[in-house]
Amino acid sequence: MGEPFYSLSISQLAPLLAKGEVSPVEVTEAVLARIKERDRELNTYITVDETGARAMAKEAEVRLRNGSATPLTGIPLALKDVMVTRGLRTTCASRILENFVPPYDATVCAKLREAGAIFLGKTNMDEFAMGSSTENSAFGPTRNPWNRDCIPGGSSGGSAAAVAADLCISSLGSDTGGSIRLPASLCGVVGLKPTYGRVSRYGLVAYASSLDQIGPITKEVRDAAILLQTIAGHDPKDSTSVEQPVPDYLEQMGREIKGLKIGVPQEFFGGGLDPEVEAAVKAALQTLTDLGGELVEVSLPHTEYAVATYYVLAVAEASSNLARYDGVKYGFRAEGKNLLEMYAQTRAQGFGAEVRRRIMLGTYTLSAGYYEAYYKKASQVRALIRRDFEAAFERCQVIATPVSPTPAFRLGEKVDDPLTMYLVDIFTNSANLGGIPGISVPCGFAAGGLPIGLQLMGPVFGEAELLKVAYAFEQATDFHRRKPPF
Numbered sequence: 360m361g362e363p364f365y366s367l368s369i370s371q372l373a374p375l376l377a378k379g380e381v382s383p384v385e386v387t388e389a390v391l392a393r394i395k396e397r398d399r400e401l402n403t404y405i406t407v408d409e410t411g412a413r414a415m416a417k418e419a420e421v422r423l424r425n426g427s428a429t430p431l432t433g434i435p436l437a438l439k440d441v442m443v444t445r446g447l448r449t450t451c452a453s454r455i456l457e458n459f460v461p462p463y464d465a466t467v468c469a470k471l472r473e474a475g476a477i478f479l480g481k482t483n484m485d486e487f488a489m490g491s492s493t494e495n496s497a498f499g500p501t502r503n504p505w506n507r508d509c510i511p512g513g514s515s516g517g518s519a520a521a522v523a524a525d526l527c528i529s530s531l532g533s534d535t536g537g538s539i540r541l542p543a544s545l546c547g548v549v550g551l552k553p554t555y556g557r558v559s560r561y562g563l564v565a566y567a568s569s570l571d572q573i574g575p576i577t578k579e580v581r582d583a584a585i586l587l588q589t590i591a592g593h594d595p596k597d598s599t600s601v602e603q604p605v606p607d608y609l610e611q612m613g614r615e616i617k618g619l620k621i622g623v624p625q626e627f628f629g630g631g632l633d634p635e636v637e638a639a640v641k642a643a644l645q646t647l648t649d650l651g652g653e654l655v656e657v658s659l660p661h662t663e664y665a666v667a668t669y670y671v672l673a674v675a676e677a678s679s680n681l682a683r684y685d686g687v688k689y690g691f692r693a694e695g696k697n698l699l700e701m702y703a704q705t706r707a708q709g710f711g712a713e714v715r716r717r718i719m720l721g722t723y724t725l726s727a728g729y730y731e732a733y734y735k736k737a738s739q740v741r742a743l744i745r746r747d748f749e750a751a752f753e754r755c756q757v758i759a760t761p762v763s764p765t766p767a768f769r770l771g772e773k774v775d776d777p778l779t780m781y782l783v784d785i786f787t788n789s790a791n792l793g794g795i796p797g798i799s800v801p802c803g804f805a806a807g808g809l810p811i812g813l814q815l816m817g818p819v820f821g822e823a824e825l826l827k828v829a830y831a832f833e834q835a836t837d838f839h840r841r842k843p844p845f
């Protein structure tokens with residue numbers, strides 16, 4: 360194989376590792392060298408753990424030799440810096456956690472460690488996962504490898520750009536309102552947000568607890584299946600993780616989609632959708648039809664309220680979750696004349712502008728007299744959005760839509776206009792409100808060479824079906840094979 364090791368996927372590397380044709384140490388060194396050489400241009404990592412990665416690679420080598428390997432043994436991964444890692448700094452891209460070294464692993468990290476994966480480091484993101492462009496980071500923005508003047512999408516922009524630029528083999532992100540799917544789409548890679556409760560949130564720094572989910576960002580669909588297989592399942596440490604057996608996701612790869620009903624909601628194809636995105640998604644629908652799928656029109660009538668509903672609920676939960684950063688328990692502390700001033704100064708200096716904006720908004724909507732008008736109302740609309748999906752899934756098995764209304768936009772273009780930035784989430788928020796899974800797969804390129812993604816959503820615990828359809832689509836197209844000019 361002529362390609363450098365860092366450019367391979369999990370599915371390509373695993374057999375080479377198993378046969379001993381390449382060692383985990385060689386792969387890890389290749390990726391670390393590339394990070395060292397090239398990440399200056401993209402800023403995908405906040406922390407690179409060379410020492411830790413090398414030690415994990417040595418352990419993986421032993422496991423591959425003694426027969427206790429898994430498909431992830433020896434695979435170098437990147438983790439969004441919102442999952443806590445034992446002994447490795449976890450910042451959430453915030454000054455307030457700049458020096459926070461967690462004493463334990465998030466469940467997903469523990470599971471990956473157990474599987475023999477290698478952690479390269481922690482990736483850049485919007486502070487506390489609040490944003491759609493990775494510009495809200497205390498460590499500077501990440502750039503899109505397809506065009507470095509553009510944003511990579513957010514909030515898991517570091518994780519997606521690192522996969523696209525071959526600065527890791529795969530990564531994990533988190534998705535509260537689109538943060539896995541959006542950057543995956545804008546960076547031309549695969550991103551899967553699982554059903555709420557499918558993957559443990561233990562050790563995921565909370566943003567909006569009723570919406571947050573961890574999921575894989577990968578170079579191909581099969582890799583997403585492999586990672587989900589490892590991280591999914593009930594966790595006694597997270598009471599919202601569901602006790603439902605984890606199916607064999609890999610078994611779905613290569614199955615036919617003949618006769619499969621694919622719902623197309625007209626609410627996702629209205630005004631504001633970039634014509635090139637619309638054309639690419641429509642072409643993708645044609646490909647799915649050619650593969651034997653049957654398009655059915657479905658309606659999700661409450662879609663127009665999704666962004667407003669999401670931003671009321673998410674900021675309310677955030678204001679409560681972020682109350683714990685007070686200068687006493689974690690990392691950063693500012694000086695103050697007394698306790699109250701120390702709290703106020705720590706939070707004023709430690710949080711960035713967008714995080715402060717959301718804490719204020721959330722505190723306002725939860726305060727006496729306003730709760731009924733905002734939080735309660737939004738919860739009611741959320742139930743309607745969930746019911747829309749339930750009704751639609753009586754008529755189809757998956758729903759196909761765009762992920763992002765436009766291809767990647769320029770750095771700085773929307774960062775001073777929060778409401779415009781919130782609208783970027785228009786096609787992704789509703790899956791989180793409904794608790795359902797969604798995947799983004801590469802489905803085309805705009806004239807400027809920027810990638811476009813197709814979103815497939817399924818009913819709760821419909822990941823197997825989503826992966827099957829996404830894989831069939833991927834195999835019929837070659838968008839995922841293109842690499843950025845980087």
Ligand code: GLN
Nearest residue numbers: 488489490535536537538
């Ligand atoms: N852009 C959305 C927000 O800022 C979603 C972020 C996410 O999914 N973490 O809240």
